[in-house]
Amino acid sequence: MKIIAGNFKSNLTRAQVTQYTTALEHSLDAKRTEHKIHIFPSHTALLENNFSHFSVGAQNAYFAPSGAFTGEVSLAQLQEFGIKSLIIGHSERRALFTENQEFIARKFRFYAEAGFEIFYCIGEDLKVRESGDLYEFLRTQFQGIDVDYPKLIVAYEPVWAIGTGVSATLEQIQSTHSLLSTLTPSPILYGGSVNAKNAQEILSLKGVDGVLVGSASLEVAQFLDIIHAL
Numbered sequence: 109m110k111i112i113a114g115n116f117k118s119n120l121t122r123a124q125v126t127q128y129t130t131a132l133e134h135s136l137d138a139k140r141t142e143h144k145i146h147i148f149p150s151h152t153a154l155l156e157n158n159f160s161h162f163s164v165g166a167q168n169a170y171f172a173p174s175g176a177f178t179g180e181v182s183l184a185q186l187q188e189f190g191i192k193s194l195i196i197g198h199s200e201r202r203a204l205f206t207e208n209q210e211f212i213a214r215k216f217r218f219y220a221e222a223g224f225e226i227f228y229c230i231g232e233d234l235k236v237r238e239s240g241d242l243y244e245f246l247r248t249q250f251q252g253i254d255v256d257y258p259k260l261i262v263a264y265e266p267v268w269a270i271g272t273g274v275s276a277t278l279e280q281i282q283s284t285h286s287l288l289s290t291l292t293p294s295p296i297l298y299g300g301s302v303n304a305k306n307a308q309e310i311l312s313l314k315g316v317d318g319v320l321v322g323s324a325s326l327e328v329a330q331f332l333d334i335i336h337a338l
């Protein structure tokens with residue numbers, strides 16, 4: 109059993125996600141998979157998390173039950189949709205929205221306390237990879253995170269492979285996953301330019317428990333190809 113997750117980022121409208129989920133549910137009804145499927149639409153396109161063959165999670169949320177946090181979405185608002193999984197630490201939030209490790213760790217603690225399944229993203233940029241300090245860097249991205257949290261799913265996403273069309277090599281994926289397995293007992297997904305062509309090879313690697321897919325999850329047919337790749 110692998111975990112296959114689609115992160116739609118700021119793509120797809122509510123109408124498009126509604127069509128997408130209808131098609132996904134229908135296809136998975138006809139052709140079952142043993143894998144665990146998750147999708148993460150934008151907040152405006154969040155749907156009730158009550159599908160039979162996949163779960164709907166949130167890409168981001170603020171660490172408060174509710175309150176005065178303009179522009180943010182809170183725990184109560186996710187709970188209204190039955191949402192129980194959340195992406196935290198994505199490199200786009202770290203880089204574009206300047207979320208630092210302390211902020212990310214606060215978010216993690218709050219949603220772990222609330223019993224959420226947490227897709228926790230980490231990954232180095234090219235400079236770090238070339239410097240050879242990969243282990244040290246990845247270790248700092250776990251600061252303040254309970255690596256033994258039972259509902260933690262780690263997503264290793266090298267920044268240089270996200271949205272570039274160039275995924276990490278199989279050797280790089282395997283060796284980094286093996287490094288990460290010394291830091292956490294949690295399942296570890298790979299993310300970064302995963303598509304229907306490379307998914308099978310990546311998912312077959314030892315230590316790869318699944319994939320987190322961005323661009324190639326935006327069309328349901330492609331996402332299904334990834335799900336059925338193995």
Ligand code: PGA
Nearest residue numbers: 270271300301321322323
């Ligand atoms: P990508 O994005 O598949 O488009 O590279 C992956 C991610 O950011 O999760």
